[in-house]
Amino acid sequence: MIKRMVSAGARAFLVALVIAMPAMMLPGVTVDNAQMVALLALVAAVLTFVEYFSVYPSLLEFRDAPPYNRxxxxxxxxxxxxxxxxxxxxxxxxxxxxxxxxxxxxxxxxxxxxxxxxxxxxxxxxxxxxxxxxxxxxxxxxxxxxxxxxxxxxxxxxxxxxxxxxxxxxxxxxxxxxxxxxxxxxxxxxxxxxxxxxxxxxxxxxxxxxxxxxxxxxxxxxxxxxxxxxxxxxxxxxxxxxxxxxxxxxxxxxxxxxxxxxxxxxxxxxxxxxxxx
Structure with missing residues (x-):
């Protein structure tokens, strides 16, 4: 279970990083825009963590068939x-x-x-x-x-x-x-x-x-x-x-x-x- 949790957490972090990357790297981002991006990144991270931490599938296809999703x-x-x-x-x-x-x-x-x-x-x-x-x-x-x-x-x-x-x-x-x-x-x-x-x-x-x-x-x-x-x-x-x-x-x-x-x-x-x- 620990291994599955670490793996799901790493995937959730990477997904959140991709969503937040433009707002983090580009200058001139407003506060409202940054807050919206942070919310979207958090939601995506939670969904990804739940999907990969769960033993049973829900939405993501080819979850155990790498390297499709990778x-x-x-x-x-x-x-x-x-x-x-x-x-x-x-x-x-x-x-x-x-x-x-x-x-x-x-x-x-x-x-x-x-x-x-x-x-x-x-x-x-x-x-x-x-x-x-x-x-x-x-x-x-x-x-x-x-x-x-x-x-x-x-x-x-x-x-x-x-x-x-x-x-x-x-x-x-x-x-x-x-x-x-x-x-x-x-x-x-x-x-x-x-x-x-x-x-x-x-x-x-x-x-x-x-x-x-x-x-x-x-x-x-x-x-x-x-x-x-x-x-x-x-x-x-x-x-x-x-x-x-x-x-x-x-x-x-x-x-x-x-x-x-x-x-x-x-x-x-x-x-x-x-x-x-």
Whole structure:
């Protein structure tokens, strides 16, 4: 129990750190903003601690199938941390921030071609926005997208080459998919494959749909203040992280479906082998 408590506490601290990172690293944060961020970080930490300290699952998927959640957290952490450094470097430049800005600018420019997701995010900038803000938007979008793609690629390598999730033992379906009801109707194999396809398709479409939704919001309802550093960081992080997370979930569900199908095939073959002639 002590080990589980320490592990849950460490995860809760890291989750709270990610949420509070922009408010901690960026200057000019108001007291009200800091209090709101602290409350959100506390709530997220408590939920994470309860989830991992509990023996039985509740909400989090693939809790005991590393490195699925670790890859997602690491991608989000790196994205937010790098963008915080670049944004802070606009006001307090250092050698590290200048290097990251140069790398991000190169990546963002390379990915800023017509109809690309990065280009669509850059188009969200206001028409009279200064060139520095547009360059920061392009740099942030390029870096966030690349980090998410790298995390997705690494996870696919784990699945296809390192035999995830059964490399270190059996896969517990109930613990790792607590929200999936196997008795809801229909063949579980078909439902897993259907959900996998839906997640992958949504993951590919969201980088294009999110800019369109944000642009529509600026026209008909509310303009997203991307000139605000914290808003920029969280918008870019969500835009890059959510699609990659959905694709990772789709790949994971398809892998589970393949394992179930393989076990069924072996069971049917064994039953045919022992069937009376």
């Amino acid at each position: 890859m997602r957290f690491l991608a989000l952490f790196v994205t937010i941390f790098v963008m915080c450094l670049i944004t802070r470097g606009q006001m307090f430049p250092t050698t590290l921030t200048e290097l990251l800005t140069r790398i991000g600018g190169t990546v963002g420019t390379a990915m800023d071609f017509p109809f690309s997701p990065v280009h669509l995010m850059v188009l969200l900038a206001h028409e009279d926005a200064p060139i520095e803000k547009i360059n920061l938007l392009r740099t942030s979008a390029g870096l966030a997208y690349v980090v998410s793609l790298l995390a997705l690629l690494v996870f696919v390598v784990f699945v296809r080459l390192l035999n995830w999730p059964i490399r270190h033992g059996a896969f517990n379906f109930w613990v790792n998919l607590p929200l999936f009801d196997p008795t809801a109707g229909g063949d579980i194999l078909n439902r897993l494959k259907r959900d996998s396809h839906v997640n992958v398709v949504l993951g590919f479409l969201l980088p294009f749909l999110i800019p369109a939704i944000l642009k529509s919001a600026t026209v008909f309802a509310y303009e997203i203040p991307l000139t605000d550093p914290q808003t920029l960081i969280w918008t870019m992080s969500a835009w890059a992280f959510l699609p990659a997370s959905l694709i990772m979930r789709g790949v994971a569900l398809m892998r589970i479906a393949e394992l179930i199908e393989e076990r069924r095939r072996r069971a049917y073959a064994q039953a045919d082998l022992h069937a009376p002639a």
